[in-house]
Every structure is written in structure tokens, then in C-alpha cells.
Amino acid sequence: MGQMKFELLKTDRATQARRGRLHLAHGVVETPVFMPVGTHGAVKAVMPEQLVTLGAEMILANAYHLFVRPGHELVRDQGGLHRFMGWDRPILTDSGGYQVFSLSDLRKIDDDGVSFRSHLDGSPLYLSPEVAIDIQAALGSDVVMVLDDCLAYPATHEEAARSMRRSMAWAVRSRAHFDAVASPSQALFGIVQGAVFPDLRKESTGRLLEAGFDGYAIGGLAVGEPAPDMYDVVEAQDPLLPRDRPRYLMGVGTPRNLIECVARGIDMFDCVMPTRHARNGWLFTRDGHIVIRNSRYRSDENPIDAKCRCPVCRKYSRAYLRHLSVSKEILSSVLNTIHNLFFYLDTMRRIRHFIEFERFSELLAVVRNSGAQ
RNA sequence: GGACAGGUGGCGGAGUGGUUAAACGCACCAGACUGUAAAUCUGGCGCUCCUUGCGGGCUACGGAGGUUCGAAUCCUCCCCUGUCCA
Numbered sequence: 001m002g003q004m005k006f007e008l009l010k011t012d013r014a015t016q017a018r019r020g021r022l023h024l025a026h027g028v029v030e031t032p033v034f035m036p037v038g039t040h041g042a043v044k045a046v047m048p049e050q051l052v053t054l055g056a057e058m059i060l061a062n063a064y065h066l067f068v069r070p071g072h073e074l075v076r077d078q079g080g081l082h083r084f085m086g087w088d089r090p091i092l093t094d095s096g097g098y099q100v101f102s103l104s105d106l107r108k109i110d111d112d113g114v115s116f117r118s119h120l121d122g123s124p125l126y127l128s129p130e131v132a133i134d135i136q137a138a139l140g141s142d143v144v145m146v147l148d149d150c151l152a153y154p155a156t157h158e159e160a161a162r163s164m165r166r167s168m169a170w171a172v173r174s175r176a177h178f179d180a181v182a183s184p185s186q187a188l189f190g191i192v193q194g195a196v197f198p199d200l201r202k203e204s205t206g207r208l209l210e211a212g213f214d215g216y217a218i219g220g221l222a223v224g225e226p227a228p229d230m231y232d233v234v235e236a237q238d239p240l241l242p243r244d245r246p247r248y249l250m251g252v253g254t255p256r257n258l259i260e261c262v263a264r265g266i267d268m269f270d271c272v273m274p275t276r277h278a279r280n281g282w283l284f285t286r287d288g289h290i291v292i293r294n295s296r297y298r299s300d301e302n303p304i305d306a307k308c309r310c311p312v313c314r315k316y317s318r319a320y321l322r323h324l325s326v327s328k329e330i331l332s333s334v335l336n337t338i339h340n341l342f343f344y345l346d347t348m349r350r351i352r353h354f355i356e357f358e359r360f361s362e363l364l365a366v367v368r369n370s371g372a373q
Numbered sequence: 374g375g376a377c378a379g380g381u382g383g384c385g386g387a388g389u390g391g392u393u394a395a396a397c398g399c400a401c402c403a404g405a406c407u408g409u410a411a412a413u414c415u416g417g418c419g420c421u422c423c424u425u426g427c428g429g430g431c432u433a434c435g436g437a438g439g440u441u442c443g444a445a446u447c448c449u450c451c452c453c454u455g456u457c458c459a
Contacts, residue, residue, distance in 0.1 A: 039409050060408070098408045106410085119410040150408075191408090222407040251408035272409045279412045280405085295402070325412095326401095333412050 004143075004187035004214045006246045012360045016238045016265035019355040022058075022246055024090040024142040025185035026082060029057045031246060031267040032355075034258065034348045035092060036341055037275060039065050041075075041085040044275050045333040046341070048087040054310075054338065055345040057089060058142075060270040063135040064096030068118055068125065072138040080140030092270070093141035095132040097167075097191065097219065098251065101150035109149065111166055129170040130177045137182045144182060145217065146174035148191040153224040160195035167193045167219075168207040175211045187214035189248060195220055196229050198236050205240040215268075216241050217248040222257070222271075231260055238265035254373040255284060255347050262351050263364055274344045278336035281325045284343040288372060290318070292336065297322040310342035 005023040012018070020031040036043045036051065039062040043051055051059065061081060066072055078084040081091055099116070100107060106117040113128030132147035148167040151160060171190045178188045190213035194200030208216060218237055221230045234249060241247055248268035249261050258269055274284065281293040285305035290297070292304070303313035304321065312321075312335045324332035354363040 035408095037409065044409085045412080062409080065409085092408095094408050099410090101408090103410070145408080148408095217408080219408070224407095248408090253407045257407075269408095271407050272411090273407050276406065276409065276411065276413085280414090281412095282406080291404085293403095328412070330412075336412095 003184055006215070006244060008244060010355055010358075011243075012263075012355055013358065014361040015263040015364065016235075017262045017351075017355050017360045018243075018265060018267055019352055020246065020267055022090075022267075024058075024187065025183075026088060026090045026142050027057070029090055030352055032258075032262045032348055032351055033057055033268050034344050035060045035268065035270040036344075037270055037272045038085070038087075039272075040069075041066055041081060043337075043341075045279065045330075045337040048085065050338065051087070051341070052089070054342050055349065056341065058092060059087060059089070060092050060094060061085075061139070061141065062096065062099075063093045063132055063139065063145075064099045064116075064127065066093075066139060067096070067127075067131075067135045068120060072135040076138035076140070082140060090142040091139075092143035092189075092248075092268075093136045093139055093145060094250075094270075095136065095145040095147040096127050097132075097145065097148035097150050100127075100148075101152060101223065104152065109166075111169065113147075129173040133174055133177045134181060137178075137186070140183070141186065143187045143189055143215065144178060145189050146171045146191055146213075148193060148219055150220050150223070151193065151195055153195070155195050157195075157197050157200070160193075160197055160200055164193040164195075164200050164204050167191065168204055171208055171213075172211050175213070189213055189215040189217050191217040191219040191250065192237065193220045196225055196233055198233075201233060201236060202240060205237065209242070213245070215246040215248055217250050217268075218266075219250045221249065222252045227257065227260075230257070231264060234261050234264040234266060241265070255344065256367060256372050258344075258347060259351060259364055259367050262355075263360070271344075274340035275337050278340040279333045281332075281336065283321075283336060284340055286370070286372070288370075292318060292321050293325040294322070304339055305343075308339070308343065308346075310339050310346075312336075312339040312342075 007021040009021060010019040022029040022031055035058045036056050038059045041061050043059060075081050075084050082088055100114050103119055106119055108115045116125040118125050129147045136144040147170050149163045151163045190208035192204045194204045246267045249266045251271055252269055253271055281291055283290050283292050283304050286307055297318040300318035302318055305313055354360045
């Protein structure tokens, strides 16, 4: 295993919530953490400098997308992804496993790997556990994810078992290849699969623990299953995973999801929701969301959220933001993204704070009673 | 004054006798989005009624009248707009 260190600073008494600190090649990350998504080596609509201001400590980029364009070797030759994109804090790269799911019309999968048709020009591409590691080694990310098969929901037990076992075989290959080619400063995370079936999740976890990883991700969730099912899977995961390793719930989720899953022992999250929703005019507030382009905000002089201390809420009115959104001004995406990311990152700050002061249950209760998503 | 061209739903613009409440685009209204093929996509968009259905009624293609079983589409007159000629 690599040199990554994870300090468990505090564990909540009433819940499984954990307060930790992740030491990575490009810095220290306070957990629980939310990682904004920067698929193509850019968190859409915001500069890295702005991300730092908002409190982002770590971001996610995507190996598949950077492999297709501009190519991982080019990124390596440009000094690695951090230098290339001007972000000197930690980066986690997703392997392309999610694209196995989201680009399902364009791929063919077998035990060896995944054949894709490029979503850009249709040209043939090939991704295997080894290739995914090679790409991420070239990118130089702090945390490398194994290639997995992210299954669509719903799936039968049989389908889920077959897919999970394939993912686990891939995880073992990833482990071996990573040890051969990656930098010691990089960390490797395995991904638990098994859909919503407890026995498969358990088997998957066991297989990963055998191989041994720096951290453990929970994959294949938030793909359409009801939220309570997702919570059940996460909750069942807690006693199976080692306490001294970070747990990462991939692709989740809503602000409510984050708190509920922190309560179930999750340390790391990523999700496109704050950034994509921002561009589509959906803004988070403590009282629920608003769709800023709606006509009801035409002449609303209030900020998005009166309680929010983000740079957008300090200065701009809903009426102006609605105008930008309706007019499709680029600034609309910028300001909305700043607000939503601040909301998410601030939510994580509050979560960490409340865990530290042994008041996490209070925060959880407030959120559960608020009707927030 | 004359010669052409043309007046279609909020706008632009198809449609030249029937399945046209009228293509398509824009605007407008609402919704979706969870390890980003997403600054994307979907739906609605005359009025009205109800037992909400590929439902009923009404109004609608400049105005008035006419032909026809049936007219945005054909005819007559009128009004208006654009271009050109005097």
C-alpha cells in the first residue's frame, strides 16, 4: 500500500459519524469531505482559485474523459494533472467505471475489460483495470480508483453477483498493477459493489479487504434506487469496513444524503449535483431549493438564501440571477455554481464542526425535520 | 397616381379546398437531473366545460360578404404593409 495516512480524530457517540484527516500527496483533507466534480480537469464554471476560496480541499477528475481527450500521456508530459489544470490540492480520479454505466449504449464489457466507442467521435477505445491504472498513474492523482462495473438499477441478484465478482477480479488486478506502476505517493481505493443485496455487498467487501486498499469506496448507489435502500446498504457497510481507512460513497448526493450517510460512517463524497444543478438554475437553500429561472423571482430583491454567507448571496439578488439564467449569460453558471458549491462545502464544514463538538445528532435532527432534499 | 409582392397564433415563418387549434423556430411557462456524452434534456403553450378522454363546446389565419357538404386555402369589395415606377 501507499504512503497515504488517515487519522480518525473523533467518532460520534450516537451515530457512526466520523471526523478524520486524510494525508495525501498534495495536502491534508479534513473529513467528512465533499469533492466537487471536475470531470475534464475543470470544475465547470469556476477557477481553481475560487474553489479554494469556497473551501474545496479536494476535487475529482475522470480518467476516462481525460484519456479520450486530451490523452493521459499529454497530461503527464504537461507535468501531471495538478500542474496542467492549476490545482495544487489533492485530486481523486475516477477510473471510468461510471462511464461503463452511463455510456452503456457505447460499450461492450467482458471479463478482461471494456470496449468503448468514443462518445466524441465513435472511434474504438479500450479500458481494462490495468489501462485505468496506467491512465491515473500518468495523471498523477492523489487517489486512484480501481476500474469497476457500475451496474444499472434495478438488477437481479444473479446479474449483481456476476457484475460484482467481475469488479472484484478487476480490483485484484488493479491492486497488482498499481503496485507495479504507480507512484508510492498515490493511494488506491477499492470499490464495493453488489447492488442492494447485503450478501453480495458483504462478499465484495471481503474480497477487497483481502487485497487491501488505502481506502474503500461504495459504488453502484444513487443509480435510481430509493434513498432508504441506499441508506441501508451504507449502514450495513459500516461494521464490515476497517475503522482506520477512509470510506468514500461515490456519486452521492443531495445535501440530505450527505448528512444521512455521514451518520452511517462515510468520510468522502463527490457529486455533480451542486455544479450541474447550478447550471440548470436549481439552487440549494437551507429551506429547500429554488429554481431561479422561475417567473416568481422576476423582481425578487432577496438573495438566494438569506442565511447564506457565500459571495453570491452577499451581493446579488434573485431578480438579477433570474435575469442571468433566463438570458443564458455565462455569469449565471459562474454565480450559481459558486453558490451551490459553497452550500455543499459549508454543509460539510457544519457536519465536521458538529461532530467535533459532539452535537452531530442535533444537526441530523434539524435536517431530518426540515424537509430538505 | 400606377405596377408588382404580401397581410397566418406573443414574434418569425410553413401551409394554397377536407385527418389544421394550424408544421418548424424563437419567446414564454413548468419539470427532470446523484462516481457529468449535460450552460443539457423533457413537457406545456387560444378560451372554456366536464363523468380528464387519441373528450365536448366556442373562438381563430387583415375586414366584410360570397362559392362549397366543407375555406387559412377559391371569388368579390374594402383596409393595411413593403418594393419599384411616375
